[in-house]
Amino acid sequence: MYTVAGLPLHPLIVHAVVVLLPLATVGTLAAAALPAWRRALAIPTLLVALAGAVAVPLASSSGWRLRSTMGGGSPLVAEHAARASFLLPAAVLFVALLAAVVFADRRVPVAAGGHAGPAPASASRLAAGLAVAAAVVGVVVTALVVWIGHAGASAVWS
Template identity: 40%
Template sequence: MEYSFAGLPLHVLLVHAVIVLTPLVALLLVVLAAWPAARRVLWLPTLIGAALLVPLGLLTVEAGKWLEARVPEAPLIQQHTGMGEELTPWLSGLLAVAVLTAAWALVERADSRRTSGGMSRGVRVGVAAGLVIASLAVAIGSTVTLVRIGEAGSRAVWEGSFSEDPLER
């Protein structure tokens, strides 16, 4: 498969979407876990964003492998490429927590429509605490992994390829 667009390697374009969307979805999950009012409104867009991130991440990795085969071998590029697949489990984790959060939002919605009984405060607090812990874990893990991979990629591209001082024009 050809992984280029308008003469540019597709990896270079896709990586920007992953860099923006991963921390955004991660942050939204933490907010939704901790804030029931936000969960009622934003659970679906967050779920869709998390669901799109998994194939986007996989496509970005494949485009990166395609690009690696088309540039000279270099230890920094090999390090970056080796780290690239480390993000995929975290994206799956974001999706799993988004599914749990969406399910909880729907359970809360159904419970609020009941005329009698309903969930106890303890159940609500317990589930919310679990969601906060899970969302913080995947938010921190995915963001730290993303930063490490991105830093390795930046070094692979830019280290030693620019002047510390402005060039004479």
């Protein structure tokens, strides 16, 4: 088991997941609700989501190491691990949708002053639709983070 200053690595890495993925969801919701902000928020939000998604398998592998050093763990730990298996596919979908938002938004021309200019309706609708889809998936990802985290906290504190 890896430790940092005597603490198991798992809870430290988990905090990256718990902070970054919901933060990316907030940015995605803002970008979906306020199209004028989409161009400014899309890339930073994508990078935050990507960092959070990269932290998911790191948290998972460190969790398995922690579980093995603790003798297998309780049924609560098993529940936490089972729930965690849903997060990576959802986080990858979230990142993919955000990348599509960035790509689609770059197809919308920018007018003077940095605001989206007159665009083909299809490009603008595509960017907006992808932003809404990414926001919905982001909310699901955040709900999964809470659901998984609750199981982990129950395992630790029970």
